[in-house]
Amino acid sequence: MKTGIVIEGGGHRGIYAAGILDVFCENGIEADGVLGVSAGAVHGASYASHQIGRSVRYTMKYCGDKRYMSFRSWLRTGDLFNADFCWRELPEKLDPYDNDALESSPVEFYVTCTDIETGEPVYHRCKTLRGDEMKWLQASASMPLASNIVCADGRKMLDGGIADSIPLRAFEHLGYTRNIVILTQPEGYRKGKNPLLPALRIAMRKYPALIRAMEMRHIVYNEEVADIERRAEAGSLLLIRPKHTAGVARTEKDGTKIKALYDIGRKDALDRLDAIWNFFGKR
Numbered sequence: 001m002k003t004g005i006v007i008e009g010g011g012h013r014g015i016y017a018a019g020i021l022d023v024f025c026e027n028g029i030e031a032d033g034v035l036g037v038s039a040g041a042v043h044g045a046s047y048a049s050h051q052i053g054r055s056v057r058y059t060m061k062y063c064g065d066k067r068y069m070s071f072r073s074w075l076r077t078g079d080l081f082n083a084d085f086c087w088r089e090l091p092e093k094l095d096p097y098d099n100d101a102l103e104s105s106p107v108e109f110y111v112t113c114t115d116i117e118t119g120e121p122v123y124h125r126c127k128t129l130r131g132d133e134m135k136w137l138q139a140s141a142s143m144p145l146a147s148n149i150v151c152a153d154g155r156k157m158l159d160g161g162i163a164d165s166i167p168l169r170a171f172e173h174l175g176y177t178r179n180i181v182i183l184t185q186p187e188g189y190r191k192g193k194n195p196l197l198p199a200l201r202i203a204m205r206k207y208p209a210l211i212r213a214m215e216m217r218h219i220v221y222n223e224e225v226a227d228i229e230r231r232a233e234a235g236s237l238l239l240i241r242p243k244h245t246a247g248v249a250r251t252e253k254d255g256t257k258i259k260a261l262y263d264i265g266r267k268d269a270l271d272r273l274d275a276i277w278n279f280f281g282k283r
């Protein structure tokens with residue numbers, strides 16, 4: 001039986017998951033695999049390389065930096081989050097990602113992307129994030145309208161959350177049957193229809209399958225959450241989610257708020273540490 005961690009995205013709200021994952025690393029809680037979506041994939045990468053504190057460190061340092069995220073970048077390049085800064089300068093120079101650690105890690109690291117030509121999710125294992133493999137992580141976190149289309153292995157892709165926001169069943173099909181699911185929205189949250197759909201239909205009119213996936217996203221998401229809640233109640237998975245999100249927006253620029261939500265994630269993980277150990281059968 002393989003153990004796994006499934007991580008929802010949510011932009012800077014994903015820092016909640018980073019707090020949980022850092023506590024896991026500090027306490028030797030090592031899953032066989034981790035599957036992240038968008039920001040969940042970004043923070044899952046630092047878990048797989050065991051870089052404690054990296055996610056919150058660079059997010060707090062650069063969240064208000066125009067090189068990292070700005071309207072000007074979006075106007076000039078088509079990327080709200082500056083691609084060259086986020087996916088090259090930051091992980092290669094400013095706060096280096098430890099590819100050696102990932103390549104030797106016992107944790108298998110997967111990202112979720114959306115193929116815009118089929119509208120279907122793609123689940124890709126990243127054995128390294130060197131070279132073009134970083135494109136998979138970039139694609140997973142590239143929101144439509146706010147990002148350019150990303151090509152990896154000849155496929156045109158965008159944010160994994162479009163096609164599969166919480167890919168628990170996909171991870172089970174990959175053989176990970178004992179899973180912790182980390183959500184970044186509180187209990188009771190249900191997704192509504194995307195108010196930007198009219199603009200998305202125009203911007204993505206060349207990709208009708210993608211438009212259909214975006215039109216269905218809130219329905220699929222709410223069904224996934226309901227299924228996860230039922231299964232958590234039955235004890236077949238362990239669900240961790242925040243009681244509140246500390247006012248953190250998807251594109252939050254206030255480092256104090258980001259740190260507060262990270263600390264909430266840490267506290268939630270520490271409070272349930274024994275239950276987490278027992279669920280994974282480590283004690």
